Amino acid sequence: MSLLLDVKGVTKRFGGVVANDAVSLSVREGEIAGLIGPNGSGKTTLFSSIVGAHPIDAGAVLYEGRDISALRIAEIARRGLTRTYQQTRIYGQMPVIDNMRISAPDVKEGILPLFRRAGRASEARARDLLSFVGLYEKRDLLAGSLSFGQQKLLEFAMALMSEPKLLLLDEPTAGINPTLINGLIDRLKRANKELGVTLFVIEHNMRVIMNLADRITCLAHGQVLASGTPDEVREDPRVLDAYLGAQ
Amino acid sequence: MKGRAARYAAVAGAGLLVLAAPFLAPAFVTQFTFLWLMIVFALTWDLMGGQLGYNSFGNILFFGIGAYACAVFQRDSGLGYYEALAIGAALGGVLAAAAAAFLGLGILGLRGHYFAIGTLGLGIAAGEIAGGWDYVGAGSGMTVPLFPGALAARSLFFYFTLAALALATFLTLRWLYGTRFGLALNAVRDDEDKAEAMGLYTARLKTAAWSLSAFFLGISGALAGNLIGFIDPRDVAFAGATYGVWMVLMAILGGKGTLWGPVIGAAVFHITQEIFWTYLLGWQRVALGLLIVAIVVFFPQGILGTLREKFPGRFGSKAEVQ
């Protein structure tokens, strides 16, 4: 499998605080990669660095073999690299279905396609994805009126709607009703298999990430602590230390 | 469908009323004409403030550019009245749109209240600059050419041109809000960072919206300058303290972010204001100020927004399917 994302020695500072310190890791095409680490270890900052939400101080982010670290977030999104947010972000004053419509992939082509009528296929896909995450019944509600967990699912559906190649998910199970988590894991796996979306997932819930990911990287204090298969990472004493030490 | 028939009937009725109004109440033609102008103000403001979430206090800038561009063209072109007015109005619209596109490069990067105050600064500065610039008459203002026809014809002419402009604005926006462009505007309003992270061309979107808003405002300025007959830099063309604020108020009063809200707001505001001016001689602006405070403090949703909250079934909100 070829490398879809290759993070090389990325450093990001906020004032005097080093949030990411020469982080290197990679994601292969078609896999589900995991990113774990204690609170404040720099996971979300790394996501923001990858998608271009802020400039990085050193290193490079290679996506499909090209350095994208100088590009802005919208440019990167247009190349098929999208993220979701830990604090879910959806368009609160718009109906759920419109959230989906405006996430269709052709809005990334420019302004003019916006004046074209969205195709039947696109409409169908929006409905299918809403069914996929179980929000079809809520399609006409304002997105802001959904519960936090539902908004999380909506954001996931919007991300899928935009047909990314690589989707970065920031804690997809946080705030989701525990009884629904297994269903969500199943959906993530299906999205990966059936829609062919490579996933890179930050997750706090160890059971979830061990179950989900093909490979896992662990961050601590902004540095890569360990990486490997779930089993390797689980048994790495440094990872255990980091978690126990942190808690 | 029965609903559709009723709707056609309503549209036809409204159309007839618009056509007949100047003949039914000839004394009020100018008032009606100003009402159309107010509707254009509120609609174009709402495109930015309501749909895009960019609360502009400086849209009056484009009104003034239109007024001046047209008046200068009428003065210097040597064409007949109607030709000069038509070309001048188009010129006003285009120049205003171009100005929006140019200014947007810097200003549209500002967000929230910085955008509001930045545009306020632009509007006031424009008035002051026009007031010092001799080419456009500086502080003495400009007088536009006299209408060639009879008195009644003049009133009707401006009534119908402004009605047509208001209608064109309304229909354009109605169409626009039905496209995904409208959705994209709302997406920027709800979460601009997210919209950008989803790959939307937010900068172009914002510029396009502002230019469109400016285009209609520019034309309205050209027509209003001729309607009023005299262009004063600060009090007519760049009348920030009156028209500039009214357009915000009317849109908020009617309901931000809706198609009909600005229209309703403009009508209610215009009538209220005329009543204040008649019955509260000398105190009308005190009343107006209090009205502003009351509107934004107690009805930030506006008339349509409040109605939607109370009677979601009848006013088209879909928030109740839950």
Place this chain on the structure above:
Amino acid sequence: MIDNFLLLFDYPVLSADLALNGLLIGAVFVLAAFGMALVWGVLNIINIVQGEFVMLGGFVALMAAEAGLPVLLGIPIAALALFILGWGLYRLVIFRVIDRDLFVSVLATFGLSIVLQQLSNELFGADVRTLEAGLGTLLLFDGAVALAQIKVLAFFLALGLGLLLWLFLKYSRLGQAIRATAQNPRAASILGIDTDRVYAATYALNAALCGAAGALVVMAWAIHPYIGLPYTVRSFLIVIVAGIGNIGAVVAAGLGLGAFENVAGFIFGTEYQIALVFLLMVLVLVWRNLRLQRKRMYLK
């Protein structure tokens, strides 16, 4: 314009005159800007009615003098009267807009500013009014530079009041409560600070500062009911240039603005002076935003 510019070279002392007079009025801008920074930082609202507080302070001082009180006593009286007005406005309107969208507070205070303008027009008339403090004129450089003593007094009073404000915020109990509320209102209220009262006091304090500034304006320059908006914009401009928490920078920005205005008004013509202030504000905003955009951020 070129003529004016050349004139500065022919009469170098003219630049000193312009710059000094500008610095002096800048001190008054500083005072109003302190208030704006305070209200912005603590209540998180942009107070458009700022300039009207200045204007009303001027009229209060004028009335006090007309009632036969010593002219300079008008300054504390104006501050006190505006303190009460500020408190009242807070209780009537401002507290309703604090937690709302910033745009709501901008528009609501804008409405208030129209009301106060028109009320002053009805009460005091639309004329330019000035107040004679009965002080002389300071002549420098063999009389080539003339500074009205009242302007010099205004300058030092404004800076002194600024210093007092700083001491007050730093050492008094209320001042500490204000700072705590500014940093984290929820934590402050958990710690037993009556945040509503703090808000009211802050807003009233701002009005009082503006009132004192207004009293100085009427004595050294002139006021009329419609003078407010430029003062609001200047305060805003100073605060966005200097930042909310930095008193030293506010002083520097305010004095700089005063000098800039006077010199620029001289070179480009007085008719463009207001336009220049507003354009400067727009340019500063855009420039600061562009710099942030390089870091993929924007002004917040």
Place this chain on the structure above:
Amino acid sequence: MGMARRKWTGKAGRAALTAALIWAAFQPGAALAESIRLGSAISLTGKYSTNGDFTQKGYDLAAKAINERGGVEVAGKKYTLEIVYYDDESTPARGAQLAERLIAQDGVQYILGPYSSGLTKAMAPVTEKYGVPMVEANGASVSLFTEGYRYLFAVLSTTEQYLQPVVDLAAKVADDPSRVRVAGAFENDPFSQDVQNGVLADIKRHSMKMVIEDKLPPELNDMSATLAKVRALRPDVLLVSGHARGAALAVRQLSDMRIELPMVGLTHCDSAQIIEKFGEKAEGFLCAAQWAPALKYSDPLFGSAADFARLYEETYGAPPPYQAAESAAAVMVFADAFERAGTLDPKAVRDALAETDMMTFYGPIRFDESGKNVAKPMVLYQVQDGEYKVVYPPEPAEAELRYPMHAR
């Protein structure tokens, strides 16, 4: 539930009230059979409201005086005068709209002018297009009389004449007029720009040199940039035209900055009340005026100019600025035209107005083709020992010019 209902009735009540107000607003005022209605949109608020107030007082005083005499006799029938006011907020757009409203909605057929040239400029096209005569007393800009308006009549002298006497005087006292250096600061509005154009012509005629030509912003509150220039260049004559604000600031800041010049000419001194406000500091300033109580004009209605001043002061508690006097004269012109026309037809009244040739306490009034009063000269005061003394033209002059201005 009860709450909700109360709310509802409240709402219904409000709606009904609103409807009633709307209905009332659109009813043309009931016309009294015995009165002639004059309409006026004047500045009750905004930057011109002080002078707007004087204008209104002038109109009211004249209407009252005429009505107390039994009113106006038109074709053997007596009518009283009634004036309908609106507030134009000192903004031209509003003024134009209100003129339209007075004529089209309220059915007013005669308009009394607003305050200031700018407002008059905005309203003249409206009255013109409706063919409704407007007699105005406060729009002096020359540009009003070059548009070919047929329904516009102005009782006052036009703007270019305001400061011309100052230039003439300066030429007279100078040994060599061509060496006189003049500085000017003129507000950036139609009125003052015309004042400027007037003096520029005269300055050229005397081959004087213009060393400063500044424009003042309408929201003027500091003249120090201009005055700094004056201090540096030391002109022989300073001319300032900026309504009452410009006058007040010039007096105040010249003294604050210790600038002493041989001759300073202002407009709007009396409405700025420079003597009352600045006392000693106002000494020696020259002030352009349309009228002064000391003038020797008189008429049967008010008596002499001094009588008018006395009546005004008794009524309103302050001496009349010339704005009030010329406004009163405008009403008298209308009354005279009604009687001579013998009908209330606006066209006939317009023709009668064009034929006006009358003497008033304010001065002689006779209109030329363009509608401006060509019979009355401007006067120039100088503040001498705390009083306005007419110093020019020589005919009604009460005192000698003091030159330089601070000389005693």
